[in-house]
Amino acid sequence: MGARVRGRTGGGMIGIVLTAYGMVSSLDDLEAFYTHIFHGRKPGPDKLAQAEAQYRALGVCDPLASVTRRQAAALERRLSLQLNSPVKAYYMCKHTPPSAEETVTRMAEDGVTKVVCLPLSPLFSKTGTGWYERKLREAIASSGHRMELLTAAHWHLNPDFVRIVADRVRAAAEWLPAAVRGNTAVIFTSHSQPGLPEAHPDYCREFRELAEAVADVSGSSSWRIAYRSGGPAPQVWLKPDVLDVIAEVGEGGAEAVVVCDLLSLTANVEVLQDIGIQGQAAAQALGLEFVRTEFLNDSDDFMKVVSDIVAERIKAAGWS
Known part of the structure; x- marks a missing residue:
């Protein structure tokens, strides 16, 4: 400053x-x-x-x-x-x-x-x-x-904000080989929270609303929401976990995944680890092409x- x-x-x-x-x-x-x-x-x-x-x-x-x-x-x-x-x-x-x-x-x-x-x-x-x-x-x-x-x-539903996130989703999808772009799943992520969805109504609602808006503007027809960075059992955390969703879309026949975090707009070690390293490794183990969207940063x-x-x-x- x-x-x-x-x-x-x-x-x-x-x-x-x-x-x-x-x-x-x-x-x-x-x-x-x-x-x-x-x-x-x-x-x-x-x-x-x-x-x-x-x-x-x-x-x-x-x-x-x-x-x-x-x-x-x-x-x-x-x-x-x-x-x-x-x-x-x-x-x-x-x-x-x-x-x-x-x-x-x-x-x-x-x-x-x-x-x-x-x-x-x-x-x-x-x-x-x-x-x-x-x-x-x-x-x-x-x-x-x-x-x-x-x-x-x-x-979260500011139209200009939704548009620039959608731009990142489209850019990530276009990075993938043309042969798999038509069979790509977009996974929107956010940090998990302890407890059941009923304990976090605003958070869960805004997450889904933003995912729906970005998917619509980016033209993403196949998309899911998932949570990352949850704590260990026996404590209950919001589900599904992103690694489980990557496995599910792979088993469902997808050939590639685009992962877009909707909570952390600034680069940080947690997202880079949980999505950029663990998520990519999980996708590659299933033979899926993988790309994450760029952080908005500054x-x-x-x-x-x-x-x-x-x-x-x-x-x-x-x-x-």
Whole structure:
């Protein structure tokens, strides 16, 4: 992000807070990251070695950290131009710094009085979008600073957003050999949640709605939804698992699979591992061609869609 700017927009500086599960800046940070995930219990040597191996296998810095920083910079520039007034972008994390409290402190120092919580995941969940909003609201309340809070959520059916995801699905399908394109199954994925579907009505509904919309716009006639990254038994997690669905479409005669994650729009090690490595290996073991869609990351079309969504919410709230 750029230098700190003080200013006023519609009665106060606007701050945009992007949210992320965790932004790991160094391999040295992994122990603290997993200790926080495990509620203060340090990961065992085997678990830590496995995590380090997964990050090293990427061959680059943690993309969730680097891309989130670029997204913040891009949205700061775009929104400042769209609203014709300085806008500052920040980020807060669930399991690494900066925390909600740290982010609120920095916003107060910058003169922010109006805050937009912006989860860059389109599906609402109590432990995802809902958690970030609650933590940010609590941090503002306990800080003593006067800040209004607006949450930019529930944009999963924005037509421009659906279109750019559909573009990625079509591009992935066209990457496959022409001989198998007519017999390809598209699998839309999202992170599993503990419990039965009845415990996650909004999440499951929005997931299916978005999958249906993207399938329609992309022209995907054969598609399924599946969940990834579920925890171990005996705890119940949302099903079906993506690896099981890959096996089912292979047994059903498909010759290729396109996998598109609809929750994680920013590259991260979990999706790259669970879909990019395990999913690809499962498909190849069945003789299926495999391709996953590109992450939206900080692409120009995605940043335009997000800035338009945020600007619309800000104007609707009377902040500009």
